[in-house]
Amino acid sequence: MQQDPNCSGHASIKIASEEDPAHVMRFKRELESELPYLSAFQCGLALRSIQAKTVSRFDLASTPAMGQEVKRLIEDHLRKTASPIPMSMVPQLCQQLGQGLGLQLRSMPIAIRVDEWLYRDFPALAELQRKSIERQLQEAMHALGPSVRAFAPQRIIDANVGMSCAFAKFWAAIWQEPEVAIPFTSAGYGKIGDELLGLVQELDRSPDGDRELVNQWTAHLGLAGWFQTIDKQ
């Protein structure tokens, strides 16, 4: 377990390999109070990866087209909106937005399955889980606002918010609080949110089904030209 202010998301886990003899979990120091839940969640993700048959284990890779298209979209967007953001920041934005979208696509559909499992089987974690999810939902809502739209092209926002809407709808149903999905549905993402969540519930729920789930989300979001699952090395 390592504190790491630069870890992606709230926490991350790297599964042990021949080169790395131990699983390494990194987390942000400010979230230490939620560590029991974050650990359980990351372990859940790792477990699903380990439990999957070798052929089903996968990574998500971006295609060469993704880098080029994201760059073009960002440049067009900045020009079109006469954004004050300098063109010199485009490479950084490309990396941030492209990589961020890949991470979200790789983790969110499976995260819903892990969270469902934790919610059902580990009620002692429910309070910390809720606290963490509420924070994630609030963070996801920022993508709706004008500050993100100032630099992010519509296609990237649509994919990002569509996934967040599925996530919000999942929790809205679990907590029986439909209002948590309103920010996303009011911006027109209700349909894609339902479709993505439907895939989580309909497709093979075992760890072996995770790769197909990510493939289906990728296709549904129109991102098949940008990302593809590859066999885990």
Add this chain to the structure above:
Amino acid sequence: MSQEYSFSLPYDAFDLDLIGLNHSDVGSSDFIAKVSEFFASQFANFGGRARVLCNDSTQTIDVKWTKERGFKEPKDRAMELLQSGKIAEAIPLLWTLHQERPNDTDAIYNLGVAYSEIGEIPKAIAILERLVELAPKHVHGLIGLGVAYIRSQKLQFGEEHLRKALKLEPNNQWALRNLGACLLKQDKAKDAVPILESAIEAAPRDLQSIIGLGQALEGIGRPEDADDQYVKAIQIGGPQQLVDIAKDRRTAIAQKTMRNRSDFRPDVMMYITGALDKFANLSTKDVQAIGVEIAILGQNGLDINDPDQKYTLRSLPGKYSGLHLCSIMYAAFKQFAPHEDVGIDFSKEYEAATELRGN
């Protein structure tokens, strides 16, 4: 849900199918009303409390909601902002409230007055006209509208609405005070006097009414009575800007009174002569210290009409009348800042004094 959530949505990102409008409606009053109603009712249906704010300047819909107790309703939050002087911040919230409830007279009144306070007078007038159309007996609305008209220099309209307010509530201090000010602006000092006297009767410590009455009394040739009002205002104290007006008016009255009594004041000439004699043995720095000390003392008002009233200085021994001090100050400033306007004109006396001393 245990925490407070917030999100912003640009106008053009809202799903119009949810409220049955077209793209051409985005930003319209109908759009704002329906969006506000949509969010408010959605969250209310689930037991939540929401504040929806449609910000026309940024073209965004800002929403905050929670199920927590103690969450301020939009109206309460707007009032909190107004009371803490954050008027510009309160306006989008008030405007949204107005769109949600177009016939809520409190919402209209608060929005109109807020516009008026930040100088958006045409908007204030339009909103407040709507208010008095809806509620012709809304006294505060009539006063607000009257004040907005005064601010737009449409003084007769202002007077008309303030008089309407007074018909409904004859002792309303705000109506009386503002009507008095309006009459003064129209050079109707005689009419303003009884109005401002009533205003003071209704609110005896209201500085604006007291100073206004002083100005009205000056306007009808009663400077001594006016001076009494200014003294009263200074004694009561309050916003520095108002107290300074009272002090300035006192100085002006004193100067005018003195000039009226005689064109040339030999006593002033003698005081200046004496001061110049003293200055001959002092450094410029010392003279400057004397002049500045008297000027500071004068900020609190020097009575130059009462020879029995005596003052002392740290920089100059002895006791002096107000007129004597003013003469010394005039002479002192002539030494180190000859072009400075010290608020009193003793140029003739100064010239005579210098001739007398053979300078």
